[in-house]
Amino acid sequence: PESGELRLDGRPYREFSHEEVRARFAYVEQETPVVPGTVRDNLTFTYPDASEEEVWTALRKVRMAERVADMPDGLDTPLASTIVSGGERQRIALARALVRTPDVLLLDEATAQIDGLTEAAVHDCVRERAEEAAVVTIAHRLSTVIDAxxxxxxxxxxxxxxxxxxxxxxxxxxxxxxxxxxxxxxxxxxxxxxxxxxxxxxxxxxxx
Structure with missing residues (x-):
């Protein structure tokens, strides 16, 4: 700004480091990679202190809890040992973002590989998140953005x-x-x- 001061939560913005600003964002991209390790590792690698309940709550929001519960070792199942579809990877990525409870949730074609029933569930959890924080969505599928x-x-x-x-x-x-x-x-x-x-x-x- 040419004059005045920009503040975030009452603190001058210039005092924030890049890491502090970026920690307020969670990003879900179209081609979502999974990291080596277990389902739990993929859900908590940006929030290692997440509780069991926080992880399962995020999975329930994206309708992935039942699928994970059916895996041989649940949250501790190595993803390399089980087959997950593109849509399931996308839901794991979205659940990972929701575990962090970000101030800003960025979605880049986040429903591109998801079937219709799951897409409806994703919309529900995005609407719920939008009641508490900002959600920015880039999409060609307009059903993703009509409530914006x-x-x-x-x-x-x-x-x-x-x-x-x-x-x-x-x-x-x-x-x-x-x-x-x-x-x-x-x-x-x-x-x-x-x-x-x-x-x-x-x-x-x-x-x-």
Whole structure:
């Protein structure tokens, strides 16, 4: 800032080290690697002091608890000795992020390799996390972002539009096309005026 002071939790931001800032973030990427070791190692390597209950709570949130409980040694099963799918690796990575209870959860196409039922579970735990902290999601699957407070539509490397799901349905043709192509059910608008706008937009899109 050119003037004033930026503070984080009342402390001047410039006093924070890179490590302290990064510790507030958890990142789940599209191609999620697993580290050598057990399921427990993969869930706690960024939070080694996590309790048993914290680990199982995170696994339950991503609907992975039953799968891990069925493994030969539960949390202590070496991942090299059991077969996990891409979607299961993704859920382990998300559970690892939730164990840390980050201030900011970053998701980069985090549901790209997950089946529909599991995707619904992931959405539930993301919504729950968003009640307490910030969640930033990059996604092509719009079902991942329709509940966001703010959606930014990108095209050719530039911001094309921004708004809520309802606002973008009413105002942006590309967003409407994406929603229609993915056959996403649209929620009831918040007001009669917005309902009329969306209805008119749909008629234009249909006639086009």
């Amino acid at each position: 407070d703010l959606i930014v539509v990108m095209e050719n490397g530039a911001v094309r539009a921004r708004g809520t799901h309802e606002e973008l349905l009413a105002s942006d043709e590309l967003y409407r096309d994406l929603v229609r192509a993915l056959r996403i059910a649209t929620p009831a608008p918040a007001s009669p005026e917005l309902a009329a706008e969306i209805d008119g937009a749909r008629r234009v899109a249909t006639s086009g």
